[in-house]
Amino acid sequence: MFENLTDRLSRTLKNISGRGRLTEDNIKDTLREVRMALLEADVALPVVREFVKKVKERAVGQEVSKSLSPGQAFIKIVQTELEASMGEANEKLDLAAQPPAVLLMAGLQGAGKTTSVGKLAKFLKERESKSVLVVSADVYRPAAIKQLETLADDIQVEFFPSSIEQKPIDIATAAIEHAKKQFIDVVIVDTAGRLHVDESMMDEIKDLHQAIDPVETLFVVDAMTGQDAANTAKAFNEALPLTGVILTKADGDARGGAALSIRQITGKPIKFIGMGEKTDALEPFYPDRIASRILGMGDVLSLIEEIEQKVDKDKAAKLAKKVQKGKGFDLEDFREQLVQMKSMGGMMGMMDKLPGMGQLPDSVKDQVNDKLTVQMEAIINSMTPGERARPEIIKGSRKRRIAAGSGTTIQEVNKLLKQFTQMQKMMKKMSGKGGMRKMMGRMQGMMPPGMMKGKPPF
Structure with a gap:
């Protein structure tokens, strides 16, 4: 998400560096570029105008702090205004009502x-420890x-059955009554998809809202529709008292116009x-983290949270002990690491959240393509347990069998074995005294200046 906007803003904001003072003249061109970048990202025109106006007001004449370059001072202003346009802080669901909420x-x-209902139910169950009942009034x-x-x-949440012969209000009220008797914390009511111009459908959902009086009325909208998403949300908000928005399919939207327009247009x-499509691919929306990602500064906090939730701590501790005892790192361990990485959105999903990754050349990004990790996992899956434990026995005929079983070539099997050998050596070094510290020092030397410290790469 935001790839196009990040790329354009990164190039634009480089041009402001080297100034001792931010003046109207030396930021005019930069602001024009920022304006164009936002319009190309399909951000609504009124939002762009207001954003550029506020950035200009704050930037012109501002003395640059001794600890910051003018470029960084300007970037800080742009970041603050991006956060403000998206809402400044994450707003949680209001679940403080008498159960069921x-x-x-x-x-x-x-x-x-409907997919978002499932994702939200899983989020509430696993992250908020709530008992959840879902019901369809479609x-x-x-x-x-x-x-x-x-x-x-x-x-694994409760489902309340319904049928097309019933009325939406009857379905929802029966589900809520059932939840009260079962002491369920949250009821999520799914409704029929509708066009906001369809008066009879809009009247139906208004009546449903009035009958069940929900604590949260969430509008689900496709990020890929750009600023149209904001306009549709506005139309719905005029008919229903919305409390918030769920932005879907954001992983397929390289522009980000919807995320930047919705708050300003609808309030x-x-x-x-x-x-993503998986049931765990729903994240709370943090404007500050999103602004950081747009400016190519990464989103380390979200990455840490994701690792906390999705990495199997028992397996990780087991592997760490195994490596420390000098028992080695085998292909089964390597496969486990690939599976864990896939559960966190793959290598590219993780890299997007690291500072400075937007500045890496395409040739480097191509080397960590997620298709390669899928291919590597397929190759290891085609090996016997004995081969995974002792890769040195994998010779000619075994390589041919593994390549055929995984739909790859012998050259690709050789490449995987070479990469594994390099990783094995790295793990061996880590198990020695001060190994982790030495490795981190080596990694810092390989990365772009400032990246390990989370500084902007401008």
Whole structure:
């Protein structure tokens, strides 16, 4: 997400460096470029105008702090205004109501609403320790009811059955009554996708809202529709008292116009952002972290949180002990690392959150393509347990069998074995005295200046 905007702003903001003072003349060109970058990212024109105006007001005539270069001072202003336009801080769901707290989901057809219900239920269950019941009031699409039932079964939350013969209000009130009797914390009500111009459908959801009086009314919108997402959210907000927005399919949006426009146009906060199809691909929306990512400074806090949630701590501790005892690092351990990395969005997903990665040349990025990690896992899966434990026995005929089984070539099997050998050597060095400190020092020497300290790479 934001690749185009990050690339354009990174190039633009380099041009402001080297000034002793920020004046109207020396920031005029930079502001013009910032304006163009935002418009190309499909940010709504009124939002762009307001943003550029505020940046200019704060930047012109500002004396540059002794500890910062003018470029960094200007970047800090741009970052602060990006945060302000997106809402400054994450706004959590209001679940303080008498149980069950009722959440109503609204949105257009095809925005990813039913999937978001499943993701949100999983988030509340695992991260907020809530008991959750999901129910579909979409009486126009039998497949939607079945889809939600399948999702509920997958994430192990309670599903309240419904059918197309029932009325949405009857379905929702029966589900809430059931939740009260079962002492369930949260009820999430999925509704039919609708067009905001469809008056009868809008009247239906207004009546449903009035009947169940939810503590949260969340509008689910597709990030890839750009500024149209903000305009649609505004139209829905005029019909329903929305409390927040869930921005879906953000991983497929290289522009980011929706994220930057919604808060300003609707006055409603983006509470969650969907970053993939899997049920755990839903993140709370933090404007400060997103602003940092847009400016190529990474998002280390989100990366740390993701590692905390998704890395199997027992397996990690087991591997650390194994390496420290000098028992070596084998191909099964290597495979486990690839699987863990995949669960965190792959190598590129992790790299996007590291400072300075936007400045890496494409040739370097191509070397860490996620297709390669999938291929490497397939090669290891085609090996026997004995071969994974003792890679040195993998010779000619074994290589041919492994290549055929994984749909790769002998050259690709050789490449994997070479990479594994290099990683094995690195693990051996880490197990020695002061090994980790030495390795971190070596890594710092390999990376762009300032990157390890989280400084902007401008």
